[in-house]
Every structure is written in C-alpha cells, then in structure tokens.
Amino acid sequence: MKEYPDSFFNHLKEQIFNVQGQYDFNGLALEIFRFQYETCPVYKVFVDTVCPSPCNVNSIEEIPFLPVEVYKSNKVISGSFRPDLVFSSSGTTGMVTSRHFVTDPDLYHRSFKKCFRHFYGHESGYCILGLLPSYLERKGSSLVYMVDKLIRGGDDPDSGFFLYDHNRLLEILFKKQSEKKPVILFGVTFALLDFSEILNTSFPGLTIIETGGMKGRREEMIRENLHSILCGRFGVSAIHSEYGMTELLSQAYSKGEGRFRTPSWMKVMIRDIYDPKSYKGFNKTGAINIIDLANLYSCCFIGTQDLGRLHHDGSFEVLGRTDASDIRGCNLLVL
Numbered sequence: 001m002k003e004y005p006d007s008f009f010n011h012l013k014e015q016i017f018n019v020q021g022q023y024d025f026n027g028l029a030l031e032i033f034r035f036q037y038e039t040c041p042v043y044k045v046f047v048d049t050v051c052p053s054p055c056n057v058n059s060i061e062e063i064p065f066l067p068v069e070v071y072k073s074n075k076v077i078s079g080s081f082r083p084d085l086v087f088s089s090s091g092t093t094g095m096v097t098s099r100h101f102v103t104d105p106d107l108y109h110r111s112f113k114k115c116f117r118h119f120y121g122h123e124s125g126y127c128i129l130g131l132l133p134s135y136l137e138r139k140g141s142s143l144v145y146m147v148d149k150l151i152r153g154g155d156d157p158d159s160g161f162f163l164y165d166h167n168r169l170l171e172i173l174f175k176k177q178s179e180k181k182p183v184i185l186f187g188v189t190f191a192l193l194d195f196s197e198i199l200n201t202s203f204p205g206l207t208i209i210e211t212g213g214m215k216g217r218r219e220e221m222i223r224e225n226l227h228s229i230l231c232g233r234f235g236v237s238a239i240h241s242e243y244g245m246t247e248l249l250s251q252a253y254s255k256g257e258g259r260f261r262t263p264s265w266m267k268v269m270i271r272d273i274y275d276p277k278s279y280k281g282f283n284k285t286g287a288i289n290i291i292d293l294a295n296l297y298s299c300c301f302i303g304t305q306d307l308g309r310l311h312h313d314g315s316f317e318v319l320g321r322t323d324a325s326d327i328r329g330c331n332l333l334v335l
Contacts, residue, residue, distance in 0.1 A: 002038045004079070009296070013107065016293045017114055019264040029060050029267075029291055032300050040078040042070060043299050050276075061279060065271070065289045065303035071098035071247045076298050079103070088140035089246040090213070100142065100246050103297035108249045111294035112146045113153070115263045119253045120184065120207075123153040127176050129169065130161040131187035131195060132211065137163075142246055143211060147186050156181065166195050173203055180205075186242070188213050189221075192230055202235020209240045209253070223258050243318060247302055249294040252316075259315040265293040268316045270308055282312050287322050 019025050036043050037054055047054050047064045083101035128151045135141040151159045162169045176183045184207045227239040238256030252260040270286040272278040280286040288308040292300055307319040
C-alpha cells in the first residue's frame with residue numbers, strides 16, 4: 001500500500017472545506033479518488049471489477065461509486081489508520097447494519113459544524129433540542145453524535161435530548177417562546193408525529209428539522225402529507241429536513257418543499273438505475289450517487305439505494321427507495 005506524508009492529508013483537509021466552484025471540486029475529487037483507489041483495499045477491488053482503466057479516469061462522471069451496501073460486510077478504510085469512532089446504521093432485529101469506521105473525528109466535527117452554520121448560523125444562537133428516541137436507544141448513531149456536539153457547542157442550558165418526556169419538551173418550548181429564543185428541534189418522523197398529537201398551541205418561531213424514518217413505529221407517509229400535518233399541528237410555515245447517512249460525514253438540508261441543498265464539498269449526481277455509468281439530466285428520476293469529500297479516510301464516492309431528482313438550481317429531491325431487484329451493475333461487489 002502506497003504511503004502518503006502528513007503534508008498530503010493536511011493539504012487535502014484544508015482544500016476540502018475551501019472548495020470554490022466546480023473546477024476546484026472536480027480536481028479535488030479526482031485527487032482523492034486516486035488516493036482512495038491506492039489505499040482502500042475494498043474500494044480497489046470494486047473499481048478493478050467495474051472499471052477496466054482506473055488510471056484513465058479524468059472526470060467525476062467516470063469515477064466508480066461504491067454501493068452503500070458494501071459497508072454492511074466490509075471495513076471501508078483508506079490508508080493504514082486506526083479508527084477512533086465506529087458509527088452503525090439503524091435496523092430491525094436480525095438485520096445486518098452498516099458500519100462506518102471514522103479515523104479522524106475532527107474531520108467529522110468540521111464537516112457537520114461548517115454545514116450547519118452555512119445553513120442556519122452558529123449553533124450558539126439556538127436552543128437545540130433532540131427528539132430522537134429510536135437513535136438514542138441504540139449505540140453508534142452518527143446523528144445523535146452530531147446533534148450532541150451541536151448542543152454542547154451552544155450555551156443554552158435547556159438544550160438537550162428527549163426520549164418520551166413530551167411534557168418536559170413542551171415546557172421548554174413555551175419557555176423559549178416567552179424568551180424569544182430561537183429553537184431548533186431535530187426529530188425523527190414518528191416521534192414528531194407522536195409529540196404533535198398532544199399539542200393544543202402553535203409555535204410559529206420553531207424550526208423543525210425532520211431526520212426521516214418511521215422506524216416501524218407508524219405507517220410510511222407521503223412527504224407532502226406528513227409535512228402538511230406537522231405544519232398544521234406546530235403552526236409553522238415549513239418543515240425542514242436533514243439528509244445524511246451513517247456512511248457519510250456530511251449532510252444536505254432542506255428548508256422546505258423537500259428541496260435539499262449540499263455544502264460546497266458535497267455533490268449529488270443522479271444515475272440510471274439500469275446503467276450505473278450513465279447519468280440522468282435535470283428533472284429526471286434516478287438513483288442518488290453522492291460525493292462527500294469530507295469522507296477522506298473511508299470512501300468519498302457512494303452509490304445509494306435512494307431515488308432522487310436533480311434541479312437546475314443545484315437542489316435535489318429524495319423520492320423514495322429503489323427496488324433492489326431492478327438495480328443492474330451497482331451491486332457487483334460481494335466480499
């Protein structure tokens with residue numbers, strides 16, 4: 001395995017969060033692709049399987065995207081580093097879950113803090129609340145880790161997590177409303193619905209960031225219907241959303257209408273579900289590929305099972321999940 005000096009990583013870490021435009025992004029993505037191809041054994045096997053001439057990859061459209069399922073059965077690590085954190089995905093009993101081995105927690109901290117501040121400002125300006133029972137009830141949630149760090153980065157003593165203490169959460173919302181203190185509530189979908197059923201008042205100044213997931217607690221709902229119900233019960237004009245996953249170190253955010261936007265070091269591309277080397281144009285439905293340049297010590301190039309659509313303004317929608325039986329060419333790696 002090729003060894004890289006510390007100066008190489010220090011250079012990349014500074015470049016990642018200072019991307020200025022598509023030209024910078026593409027050049028950095030190609031540089032990291034070559035590094036990860038040379039130093040991540042799992043990714044190298046996959047690339048050699050699907051790409052006859054990896055040394056001739058000269059555009060991001062030519063980069064092979066590692067199927068996200070690979071994280072369920074392999075350690076996806078670039079370089080000879082020991083991971084400091086291990087995140088795991090949620091799943092029902094008996095289900096094989098993904099694991100993300102994080103070598104540099106500070107890189108994750110920089111990524112989610114810079115991303116949050118880009119969309120919402122500094123976390124110290126908010127009371128941050130987490131209604132994430134299904135994530136808090138298990139170990140290894142990257143979402144809980146992120147929200148906890150954002151809570152700790154603020155100075156509001158009422159910030160914190162809630163399992164099922166809806167009465168206490170309601171008290172804090174009333175208190176912050178009287179103090180005119182901005183509040184952000186991160187909530188898993190089913191828990192937001194549960195909590196909203198006890199409300200008999202509105203909180204128009206509240207920012208709700210839905211993190212997705214019924215987690216088997218309720219029937220799945222169409223996003224428009226879900227957000228309409230929550231808007232009505234909380235008295236807010238829009239429901240925000242966070243799009244992230246265990247296998248990544250960056251997030252996209254939506255401030256309404258299901259339109260997600262990424263930070264400058266993250267890019268979404270829409271692939272054809274039958275031909276993973278072919279990409280869809282704007283407003284065409286396909287499967288979501290993600291480039292997350294912050295995922296330096298794992299794999300920056302992830303092919304997901306999510307269906308999506310890209311818009312001319314750079315925003316994207318998440319439309320559901322692909323039928324795994326329909327995917328051709330993406331799941332060629334079984335290790």
